[in-house]
Amino acid sequence: MSGGQIAGLIAAIAFLIIALAFLLLAARIASVTKEVRGTVKEVNTTLNVVNAELGGLTHEVEALLTKSNTLLNDVNGKVAAIDPVFTAIGELGESVSELNTSTRNLATKVSSGAKNSAKAGVALKVGRTAMKLFTKKDATK
Structure with missing residues (x-):
């Protein structure tokens, strides 16, 4: 044999x-391709x-969204219809608060007037007694 x-x-x-x-590689690629096809x-x-x-x-979902929109409307x-009720309740609360304030003021004036009336009653009694005393002295003269 030569060189x-x-x-x-x-x-x-x-x-x-x-x-x-290459044949082994092709066989492996073929088996992988079969698995990928499966x-x-x-x-x-x-x-x-x-699908x-x-x-x-x-x-x-579309039917549910439609019902949800109907319910939300x-x-x-209903919330729009109830809003005036809450407004009226708020105004009623303010009116009751103002009534309480007015009642307190009236009670204060009445109690202070009662104190003044008591003082006036005492002054009236003192004045009547003084008048009686002075009129008796004048009648004896």
Whole structure:
């Protein structure tokens, strides 16, 4: 065997090793591709089921939102109708407070007037007694 033949034999063996490695790599890629195809089929089936259920769910959500909007409008209308009642209650509270203040002022004036009346009554009695005393002295003269 000559040097050229040995080099050719080495090149052929290297090419065979590369071909076998490529063949193993291709086999592994083929198995991975089969698994990916199976996974994609499962995903498509799952997506079809989800889409079918999502359509029904979407209709239910739309109906629920419509009912919620109707309920909210009804509550807003009732709150608007009740607002004057709360305003009237607030005004009534203010009126009761003013009435209490006026009653306190009146009670203060009456009690202070009663004290003044008592003083006036004492002064009147003293004045009458003095008049009687002076009129008796004048009558004896």
